[in-house]
Amino acid sequence: MNKYDFKACDPIKTSTVVLITYTAIIGxxxxxxEIFQAGSQATSNMIYALNVADPSEVWHGGLPAFTLTPNFLISGILTILISIAIVIFVNLLIESKYFIFILLIFIPLFLFGGGFIPPFIGIMSGTYYAILKRSNMNTVKPTLLRKLVAQLWIYLISALILWLPSSWIIGWIFPVFRLQISSVTFIVFDLFLPFLILTAANSKYRIASN
Incomplete structure (x- = not known):
């Protein structure tokens, strides 16, 4: 194939939509x-979306975020509206030449209390997709390693989808245990897994096109 065929690219397109939707849900x-803290004023630009006595004593760390607006209610409303807009636009424009502009929405998400991880994952996955859109996707020899990575794609993306509700359920039932493994799960699920999903999706598409 000389040009990236989006209609045939289910793994990469699906991965991008899932990852960006995942970030929007977290946002x-x-x-x-933040809305639950309505009436409170932030003392600095660094806030915690969840009102906890000591963020270091809970597995989610109070969901730290940055905001330009010291009013929690305003930050919360803006963050929710931006998150909804992200889900709508990524599904409407995933195959559009204007898709790259969706990434700009992650800037206000970051600036108005949407956290740090959502913009990171969203911009990373969206940029990866946009670059592949404009590149030549030549087929590659299906080596054993590449086949293995490609076959893992569906399991990796399923793990990401299941992890979001599971992490909160585990944290509710086993708060101490969830706190103890919070650093490991942060690295695995929030940093490493999104990148691995995109890599596996790329391998799956290239092998399928062979």
Whole structure:
């Protein structure tokens, strides 16, 4: 194949939509937590979306975020609206030449209390997709390692989808244990897994096109 065929690219397109939707859900959770703190004023630009006595004593760390607006209610409403807009636009424009502009929405998400991880994952996955859109996707020899990575794609993306609700359920039932493994799960699920999903999706598409 000489040019990237989006209609045939289910793994990469699906991965991008899932990852960006995943970030929007996390941003939405930040917004809800901030709205619950309505009436409070932030003492600095660094805030915690969830009102906890000691963020270091809970597995989610109070969901730290940055905001330009010291009013929690305003930050929460803006974050929720931006998160909803992200989900709508990524589904409407995923195959559009204007898709790259969706990434700009992550800037206000960051600036108004949407947290740090959502913009990171959203911009990373969206940029990866946009670069592949404009590149030549030549087929590659299906080596054993590449086949293995490609076959893992569906399991990796399923793990990401299941982890979001599971992490909160585990944290609710086993708060101490969840706190103890919070650093490891942060690295694995928030940093490493999104990148691995995109890599596996790329391998799956290239092998399928062979």
């Amino acid at each position: 939405f959770i930040h917004g809800v937590g």
